[in-house]
Every structure is written in C-alpha cells, then in structure tokens.
Amino acid sequence: MPETSKPDYLDPETLDKIKRLDVKARLVVEGFVTGQHRSPHNGFAIEFAAHREYAPGDDLRHIDWKVWSKTDRLYIKEYEEETNLKCHLLVDCSKSMRYGEATGRSKFDYAATAAASVAVLMQQQADSVGLVLFSNQIDKTLRNSSHPSHIKAILHELEQAEPENKTDVSDPFMALASQLSSRGMVVLFSDLFLDPEELGKSLQQFRLRRHEVIVFHVMHHDELEFPFEDNTLFRGLEVEAELHTEPRALRKSYLEAVDRYMKRVKKVCGAAGIDHVLLDTSKSLGGVLASYLNFRAKSRRKLR
Template identity: 35%
Template structure:
C-alpha cells in the first residue's frame, strides 16, 4: 500500500477537528471521565514536559540529569481515554471498485483517529488481524508513538479469510482495563458471529464503536454485462448477468446490514456504515459534531 496515510491537508483539517474533540467533556468519541484516582496510579505510562504547577515529586530526575530538561512521569490514569483500534486486513478488505480499496480507506481512518487521540493526550493502540491476530501495539499517549502505528498500517498485506469471532474473543480476553474499542472491518461474516464477539467486549464494560467499511459497488451492485465474480477469500468463481441476481443480492445485503444495526443497538454499540466514497474528513467532522451534541 503506497498511498500516503496522512496528507498535509488532512493533518491541517484534523487539527481543527481536535479543537472540537477537546470540547467534549469525557474525551474523544466516548464518555469516559478522567479517573478519580488521577495521580495515584503506580502504573507508569510515559513522560511529558514539566509545566508550572506540576507536583515536584513526579519529576524524573534521571531525565533531567541526562538532558537538562524537566519531564514528569505520567501514569495511565492521567489519560482521558484508552483506545484500541482493531483493523481487519483479510483479503476481502483489499477490494476496491474505484481508486481506493477498503483497506486504503480503513488505514487512513485508523491513522486519522490515532492522530486525533494521541494529539489530545489520549492513549491509542492498534491490533491488526485476518484469520489470526497479526500485530498488537498497546495504547500509548505520546506523539512519538504515531510512526510505529503508521508503519504497521503501511505494511499491511492481504492474507486469508476473516475469523472475526475467534479474533474478537481472543482480543477481548487480553484487554483488562476499561477502554474504547474501535473495530474497522467490512464485516463479511455471519451477523450472529460478529455480535457474539462484540458482546464479549461489552461484558467487560468496554465502549465499542464499529466502522463498517463498504465499497460503492457492494452497496449498489451496478455492474453491467456478464461479469465474473471471484470470492476474494475462497477464490471461488461465478459468472452471471448482474441484473438477474441484483434484487436477491440487495435483499440479502440489506438484511445483513439490518441485523448488524439491530444487534448493535440492542447492546449499545455504536454502528457506523461507511462507504469508501465518503471523504474521511467529512466522516470525522460529522461524527465529532454528533458526539458534541450528544
């Protein structure tokens, strides 16, 4: 994938979006109040520059000795939010009927969300998966962490089918502290399996947000003439006239969407169907405004 993940224009717009995010009382995207135990955690997270008024006891004197600059130790509870971005890079995510594939869009979305959250001192991490978990970066809240996230996004390759149910259960079992879980996937699995995995996160009191990435042809199925369709994950082929199967396809497709919507609504999971034709900047601004009003 050689597309630039974060253009200068996008970065400039995201800075403006960050101002909107800062107005939300409980942090970006979800309402997780700052911990009432602020400053009492013994779990070290990272450093930040010393500001007038910070407790002197939190200054890291080893850093001072090495750099002659003052930094204080920051602890996990000092972040507004701890977020895990779960990104599906199974073979179906690499489909695209236009300039952008679903994985291109998903990676830019993940990069943008990471940039926003870390920019406002929230902790962002990344977990990638296909039929198995392929990478796991735990959440951190310092700017120097972004290149690690972006590098993984840039190096993702198509492989195998999606095993959403097993992977979601495995990931849920590894995340102990209450967090925001953002799933970015084309959700090509049985809705019952998807919801079973997502419920596991809710049972651990995590907030869950789903971005369901689709291609415009998946949404509309406006192919012309006899067309060969190849299952990107099984490589099974079928040649048909699209107009003959379009009504049944759209009926099944909408049924799939409705089951996901209903399941997410039932378990208080935020479900967002997103076409790759939607500018990411518009998506983020619309969502931030919606959260601000909420």
C-alpha cells in the first residue's frame, strides 16, 4: 500500500478543515515542535548555568566540544530554568479583520489561530499569558496567568470574538499601557489599518515602560497580491464606501501604495525598537512561532 503523508497542521488550508480553535492551536504547536526535531524549551526557556564532567548515559548533544578541543576531556553543559515571562497578547477585533470570510479564511481567523498557538506554546513553558481584544476600544481583557486552566479562557474568548467597529489604537493602547505595571512582552496581531505614525506613538507607550514589543502584521493574500481580474465591486468594511472598477487598471498603483505603506510601518517599528513580522494568511503558521521564539530569546537577555 502506498504510504500516506501526514497532514501539515501548520498549513492554513489544512487548518480550515478544523473548527475548534483549541484543537487548531495544539496541532500547530505539535507540528512546529516536531518540525524542529527538538523541544521548544531548548535555547529559549532555559539558560546555560555550568559545566560538569561527562558520565556514561549523558546526552551527547550537550557535550561542549569547544572545551573538549582545549582540554581533551568531555564536559556536559548544564542548564537552569529562567524566570517565567509575562506576555500580553493583543488581538485586533476591528471590522477590517473580517476580510476573507467569504472564502473561509479571514484575517481574524488567521490572527486568532496564531495568537492561540503562541498562548499554547507559552503554557507549555509555564509562562504567564494574558489576552486583550481591541478595536477602537478595549473590548475584552483577560489578566495574565500561568495556571493551566487559564489557556481555556483565552481560547474561548478568541473563538467567540466577533470583529466590529473601526481600528484605532491610540486610546486603547494608552489605557492599556498604564495598566501593565510589571515589565514583560507585548505581542500584537493586527492588519494595522491606521496611520503608521499613530501606530508608532501608541506602541511607544509600551516601550517607554520598558516592555518588549513584537508586531505580527496580518495581511490577507488578496491585499498583498491583488489577484482580481474581472470588473469588481469593492466595499469598505470600516467606512461606508463602494468602488466598482476594472482591477487590472489599478494593480500597479495599488501594489506601489501597499509597498510604500509597508515600508513606513517597518520604519516606524524599527525606530521604536520593535520587531515587525509580516503574516500572509496563505502562509504556514510555523513562521509565527519561529519568529516569536527568536524574539523571545532576544528579549529575555534584555529583560535580565
């Protein structure tokens, strides 16, 4: 019998067939960890502490070969657990995040799955995680906790959320930043449909309080590629506007405008010391977790 390949649970099209968010998130994390061929704790949740002499049965992967080359003796690297990280997940619930619902994969669905996957990964590392759903206001807040049952509440709120209202981060982020007293990490999932300078000023409120910030910029593949061919009626999701046009006549200028906008967003984030990661809804979610873990390793060194 021909060997059947296992489904790729990092692939959005595969995940579309799964309705429950908790199942999606855990499959994404398990798929990512399997793909890395190692525990996600290695190199991220633990820190090098000291050497000890090798003993039969020790894992050869932990041998320090640099020490061996100098001393001709085998030593094992020992590690110690780092203090838990406190992370705040900020997920955009504005109407523009609904784009893609007609085809079964909206920006919000992608963002919610990505945020849920990060939350599950953090739970496995015994970190503290909280959730904020926002639009032009703070719609829902779950305080940080590392309790195993807390992840269920986060996944429930993400699954029940209905994107409404316009995108506006100035007032919500100002209020939120004043509430986050202890230093930690802020992870934003949004399509960033707002002025980049306003975004920079709002995110700076977290940076002034010494939080580390990573922005996952969620864009639908249609918004990035503009694949439309026939005459199309475009309707605004956050504004009352319609435009009936021939897309091929607009493609070049549209893509140039998107490119300018993306460069402005990256520049604003870079100037504030914020990592900006573009998320294309057609791409694997593995990149989300890899980017998060890489940023986490970097931020942990800064937070100590």
